[in-house]
Amino acid sequence: MSSGKTSSAADAGLTHLAVSLRGVTKTYDNGVMALGPFDLTVRKGEFISLLGPSGCGKSTVLRLIAELSAPSSGIVRVAHHEGVVQPGHGIGFVFQEPTLMPWTSVRENVRLPLKLAGVPKAEARGRADAALASVGLADFADAFPRELSGGMKMRVSLARALVTDPDILLMDEPFAALDEITRFRLNNDLLALWRSLGKTVIFVTHSVFESVYLSQRVVVMTARPGRIQADIRIETVEPRSETFRTSAAYSDYCRKVSAALAPSYSGQSTL
Numbered sequence: 001m002s003s004g005k006t007s008s009a010a011d012a013g014l015t016h017l018a019v020s021l022r023g024v025t026k027t028y029d030n031g032v033m034a035l036g037p038f039d040l041t042v043r044k045g046e047f048i049s050l051l052g053p054s055g056c057g058k059s060t061v062l063r064l065i066a067e068l069s070a071p072s073s074g075i076v077r078v079a080h081h082e083g084v085v086q087p088g089h090g091i092g093f094v095f096q097e098p099t100l101m102p103w104t105s106v107r108e109n110v111r112l113p114l115k116l117a118g119v120p121k122a123e124a125r126g127r128a129d130a131a132l133a134s135v136g137l138a139d140f141a142d143a144f145p146r147e148l149s150g151g152m153k154m155r156v157s158l159a160r161a162l163v164t165d166p167d168i169l170l171m172d173e174p175f176a177a178l179d180e181i182t183r184f185r186l187n188n189d190l191l192a193l194w195r196s197l198g199k200t201v202i203f204v205t206h207s208v209f210e211s212v213y214l215s216q217r218v219v220v221m222t223a224r225p226g227r228i229q230a231d232i233r234i235e236t237v238e239p240r241s242e243t244f245r246t247s248a249a250y251s252d253y254c255r256k257v258s259a260a261l262a263p264s265y266s267g268q269s270t271l
């Protein structure tokens with residue numbers, strides 16, 4: 001197949017790659033050309049951010065990788081566990097809204113993906129509790145979502161995405177609605193999780209500052225139809241910390257990324 005194909009690592013030469021998009025376009029049924037042609041490769045274990053103006057196709061890229069949507073042309077390849085290809089398998093998705101079930105406990109919310117996969121209840125409960133512990137919510141398994149702050153709800157959403165132990169974590173503006181201090185804390189906790197778990201993370205944000213702080217690579221997209229405007233590697237001492245956030249190197253990278261982003265906004269209203 002030469003178009004609209006999603007394939008496994010086995011036939012794709014993806015040994016070191018988690019994701020590969022080649023000449024991908026996406027035109028929706030209403031005629032909107034959202035993307036492309038778009039080319040992107042992401043190495044296994046890499047943390048990249050997608051940055052670009054509203055409507056440039058960032059969420060579309062995530063949806064194509066998650067196989068929630070098919071490309072109009074081009075090839076999307078995703079390396080899954082042991083080369084097994086099943087829609088959504090091996091991928092965790094975190095959205096801007098935590099979308100928790102309000103009528104049940106935090107533990108049951110996190111257990112849901114395992115329940116849907118038919119994992120026995122006792123095992124699923126243990127895995128849900130472990131995922132909650134990994135995001136700092138071990139003591140809140142029996143709480144209800146209404147009892148949690150916005151930041152805690154987002155942690156639950158992250159635990160729910162991690163509970164199936166996906167190789168790839170797709171995050172669509174997960175911290176955009178949070179206050180700055182909470183966002184900084186979650187940034188640091190996400191980096192700690194990424195370092196300890198070794199997942200591939202593809203993170204969508206509108207924030208230049210957040211993208212530079214978190215990522216090994218910032219991929220800047222053009223206005224719709226989204227293409228790659230710039231692909232900027234962020235090289236700094238690891239692990240990152242508040243020292244990096246206040247460093248001259250950080251400011252320099254933010255300026256560089258902002259400059260790469262500016263043409264994508266030309267001709268667009270900034271209101």
Ligand SMILES: Nc1ncnc2c1ncn2[C@@H]1O[C@H](COP(=O)(O)OP(=O)(O)OP(=O)(O)O)[C@@H](O)[C@H]1O
Nearest residue numbers: 028029030032034053054055056057058059060061
């Ligand atoms: N299901 C759909 N049907 C029709 N058009 C769509 C659909 N989903 C997205 N679009 C359009 O495709 C374009 C890209 O949308 P997308 O959500 O991928 O952009 P984005 O960069 O994530 O935007 P934002 O930063 O505002 O979230 C937009 O013009 C959007 O209106």
